[in-house]
Amino acid sequence: MPEKAWKELNCSHNLYFQPAYLEALEKNNQQLQFSYILLYNEQDEAIAFATIQVVGFYLDNVQNDLQSAIEWVRCVGRKLRLNSSRKPVKILTCGNTFVSGEHGIFIKKDQDKKQVVKQLAKAIVVFEKDISKEKIDAFMLKDFVDESLFITDALHSVGYNSFNVDSNMVLALEKEWHTFDDYLAALKTKYRVKAKKAFKLSSHLRIEEVTTASLKELLPEMNSLYKSVSNKASFNLGHFNIETYLSLKESLKENYVIKAYWLEDKLAGFLSGMITDKNLDAHFVGIDYTVNKTYAIYQRMLYDYILLAIENNIETINFGRTAGEIKSSVGAVPQNLTIYLRHKKSIPNRILSLFLKKIQPTEFRLIKPFKEKKYKNVSSFSQ
Incomplete structure (x- = not known):
């Protein structure tokens, strides 16, 4: 990451985008492949930054509420010879693997964020083809709050499926x-x-x-x-x-x-x-x-x-x-957090879209412990 880009982005006020934080994750979690994507404008100035990790995910590790949905996709996948329980699914994750929330993409304030997100999706494909040391099965951009969806729903136009897991x-x-x-x-x-x-x-x-x-x-x-x-x-x-x-x-x-x-x-x-x-x-x-x-x-x-x-x-x-x-x-x-996921191949991606419709956030009894309080909606798109 060139020093010039850090200065142009001016994103280090957010500790999740500080070199020291990112280096700490890289240094101590070498089971993941860490990489970074920079997007530039026509004047060769950095306008956006994304952190990505390649994660090996075993379907057999899923338990409890998601197990029936996983078993469904596993059975369909076996019939079509699309997966193996012995091999992990390699997922390129844009976001922070270890933390919930919008901690994977930084976009400068004066940018067309919908276009930047589309360009990021293209850059991820280029990364997978030309740079990644791993053979990628799927792409995931994670944890966007409801107020950001008018931007990130642009990912639907390039084949991504959206779904929600447990709320933050x-x-x-x-x-x-x-x-x-x-x-x-x-x-x-x-x-x-x-x-x-x-x-x-x-x-x-x-x-x-x-x-x-x-x-x-x-x-x-x-x-x-x-x-x-x-x-x-x-x-x-x-x-x-x-x-x-x-x-x-x-x-x-x-x-x-x-x-x-x-x-x-x-x-x-x-x-x-x-x-x-x-x-x-x-x-x-x-x-x-x-x-x-x-x-x-x-x-x-x-x-x-x-x-x-x-x-x-x-x-x-x-x-x-x-x-x-x-x-x-x-x-x-x-606070709802939306995840976008796309399989690299078209037929598995159609199966994936059906599988994701079966995923439902865990239900729980919502308690309101305050005497009189206006429960606030908290939002934050990294900018």
Whole structure:
């Protein structure tokens, strides 16, 4: 990536588009092929930037709610000799494999974004033909909010199918929340009591900020706790290498937060998150499920994210996908994220379009814990 392009794009205010962040992912997740696409205008100025990763995805790894749909496409694929359970499907992913949200494409403000997205789709095909070391089966552009669809739906004209998986859970913080007590005061009595109970149960835990110095020693235990959480997910595009944390802490310092939850001398959990602009993105967590309910570990983590956001004058918390009900119990609301997917070959792409119609986001009971609150729609197209 030429230095000139970084200056022309002026995108480094967003940590997801900082060289230090991208380098940390590359360095520690070498099971993926990382590449970058730059688009230029006629004056040879960089106008857009996209991060891509080539991911090997095994259909057999899908569990739970998606399993019946996967079995359907597997059976059809076998009859047409289009897939093998022994070989991974190679997916070129434009976006961030490890984080939910619009963290894969940056377009400068003064551009025709529909045209840029179409040009990006063409550039991805050129990359697959001329540059990629891997044989690509499908192309995916991921995680666009509803407000961006008038731009990204241009991908339908070049063969992409769109679908939704589980929503991103987002909490918009009120300006009058200067302390955590202000947040508690906004809750209905039932949920304020629930929060206080979680703090009481978790009072047995010792919560510490993880520093670069202490991180190396903790990584093996953190990896074990992370896997106990990730293995419960019905769908994982790629497994995150926990050693990435070391590079992120060294590069991003206080903007990358990791907290450890100790039960006496045993690590019982950890949370991680990144502060960029006025947003706090909750990243991976690790939990010892044998003590989770007894000490309300995960519930306490959610409140600690809120406390961290209030302390740093954050406007929104992106809690990510999964566990929608418990996240809504602390005030988060669902934000639809649309994914675009296209198989390289036309017949498999038609089968894929039928398969994607069978995918439905996980249903959950949406809780509204605040006394009186206008639940905000949060949007953000990278610009």
